Amino acid sequence: MRSRRTNNLPIVLDALALPEDDPATRRLADAFGGQPAAVTERRVGVPTRRSRHLQFASGGEIWLHDDTVVAVVLRLEPTPVAPRGIDLSDWLGIDDRATLEQLGTVMGTRPRFAGFGTPYFTIDGGFARATFRDDRGWKEPGNLLSLAFTVEQPGLAIRPEDDDCPTCSDLLARGDDDEQVDVDATTAALADAVAAGLLTEDTHWVRLADLRPLHASGLMERAESQLTCTTCRRIICFTLLRNASPTFGFHVLDDARRRPLGEIPPVDQWGDAARIEQERDAMQYVDHEPAAWFLVQQRGVLHLQARYTRSAMVDDSVLVRLDESELTAYRTGGHDYLSALARAIHDSAPYDEASAYHARNLYRQPGAKELRATVGAAIVNHTWLAQQRR
Ligand SMILES: [Zn+2]
Known part of the structure; x- marks a missing residue:
């Protein structure tokens, strides 16, 4: 019979923002069962960030960006790596069928919302974001899917879990040098994804089809297209710069909107005949x-x-x-x-x-x-x- 008063939250929070080999991170890994059952690594964007995802058979997960713990996930939902999911009573001393209200009691605070379907708690040393079935099943018991403890406030930073988004995480094509964007191949991959309805183009920015000709004209300091993933809602910012290498990154809306973009010059200064014709109509x-x-x-x-x-x-x-x-x-x-x-x-x-x-x-x-x-x-x-x- 487990104690109803178990609270291992400090072990989780202590590891946030620390490297993988820090004693606090190792203590968390030990609490999750020692060795991870699966480790996935991924290079994200250019400039490149290294994303590392440790999954434990217990249902615990650790996400690192450039060797810093950015998220710890307690996943109740079964996965191939953790078929039974985590036992929340070991961690928070509450039932796996917890509702949002019950989570609030344990966290000692009321939930806030980052968008309609994303409740989270501000706790000492970080944030706890709860995911419920269908992004809204939080009033009924049995719908809690995961709890993610993060350093950054939900809604103001991308979710580390989205590094694995099946829709948008493989659209960047790298050049021979890993730190370079293959502009042609990346443009083609993005265009295909837009055509397939997987991404939407934000018309407040440079159209993807205009990006290369605008860049080639040298008229813009930075030419940027922004595209939103229909799955994870991250915004891809693909930028061709006059005096630097191209960049490709994922952003939340607030960040994406604040990015600079100069005035787009008239199309007859940079477009080909067909594009100028198109503009006329x-x-x-x-x-x-x-x-x-x-x-x-x-x-x-x-x-x-x-x-x-x-x-x-x-x-x-x-x-x-x-x-x-x-x-x-x-x-x-x-x-x-x-x-x-x-x-x-x-x-x-x-x-x-x-x-x-x-x-x-x-x-x-x-x-x-x-x-x-x-x-x-x-x-x-x-x-x-x-x-x-x-
Ligand atoms: Zn995505």
């Missing part, structure tokens, strides 16, 4: 009012993207094609008229069917996803994000 930026609206045009047709907020949680935009009377008013009223129109759209609560703009909102119609990307590409140099990163 593409959606183009015309004007905007910060935080309120963008006016774009495609082959002479004007569209207004007007922002609306519904609550702290809902901040979105509608896209309407200007009708005849609006075009007439725009010709005389210009920028100020569009500001008034955008305000009228906002005040009409366009998410509500009663709003005249609800039915006109092209972002509610088939093809909306592509349309958002098209408009996003047209306004890439003019968004608040573009201002912010300069």
Whole structure:
């Protein structure tokens, strides 16, 4: 009969941020059963970070980055290496069927959330992130899958476990020198993954297809594409620099958004004939009012993207094609008229069917996803994000 008061948490927390051969890490490994049953090593990104994953038959796992413990995982969910999963009563003195509330009692604090499905606790010396079945089964017993103890706050740093993401962890092609990116092969792998729907391109950055020609033109200090993995949600930042070697790394949203990107020069300065032709037919930026609206045009047709907020949680935009009377008013009223129109759209609560703009909102119609990307590409140099990163 095990004691209900077992608490081996200090053994876990002591090892965080230490090297593998530190006595504290060895003590943790001993508590997990001595020798790991499986060890996986992986080189991540360029500049390269070494990721090492020790899995013990007991269900304990240790993740190291460049020989520093970044995460300790207590995995309840069975794996081939640990068919029975960890026994939580050995570690926290609680039942394996613990709910989030019961975890809070043991941790002595209330959970916080990094995103909707990621509860975590701030504890002395680190963070404890809990994963439940379907990312939401935390109220019912029996749904706890794992507890990850990390140095960095969940949501502000990538999860070490994602180093093994089956979707995006093998997209980087290395050159002959391991510290070099093979730009052509990596671009091709990323493009294939986008085409397969495994990654999405962020249109606020340089389009992947434009990355090499922009770099070759020498017009940009740094040309960067950002792509989000649909599996692990990490953002791949692939960067070609004018005066340095290319880089490839994984980031959380907050980090990715803060990365610098200069203004993207007009396509006729760097694109080939086909690309310039494509741009002529593409959606183009015309004007905007910060935080309120963008006016774009495609082959002479004007569209207004007007922002609306519904609550702290809902901040979105509608896209309407200007009708005849609006075009007439725009010709005389210009920028100020569009500001008034955008305000009228906002005040009409366009998410509500009663709003005249609800039915006109092209972002509610088939093809909306592509349309958002098209408009996003047209306004890439003019968004608040573009201002912010300069
Ligand atoms: Zn991924």
